[in-house]
Amino acid sequence: MCIHGLSSHGGEFHTVGSYFSSKGFWVFALDLRGNGLSGTRGDATLEEQLVDIETIVDVIKKRVSRENLWILAHSLAAAML
Secondary structure, X not given: OEXXXXXXXXXXXXXXXXXXXXXXXXXXXXXOOOEOOEOOOOOOOHHHHHHHHHHHHHHHHOOOOHHHOOOEEOXXXXXXX
């Protein structure tokens, strides 16, 4: 799962996502609320975005083995985790 930094979007991970996908990995790159295609810019607090991340992780864990879930976070997203 790829999580972008402040004022960015999931598309930032297109190249790395394509690489890992070609190696057989499932890759999820999200737009945090208020970024990219997810809502109006700035319409979410950091706390709301953290809850969103936790929710998405829970959904992904139901679909893939927990041992195989890796998170790649950039900038502020890395600090939030």
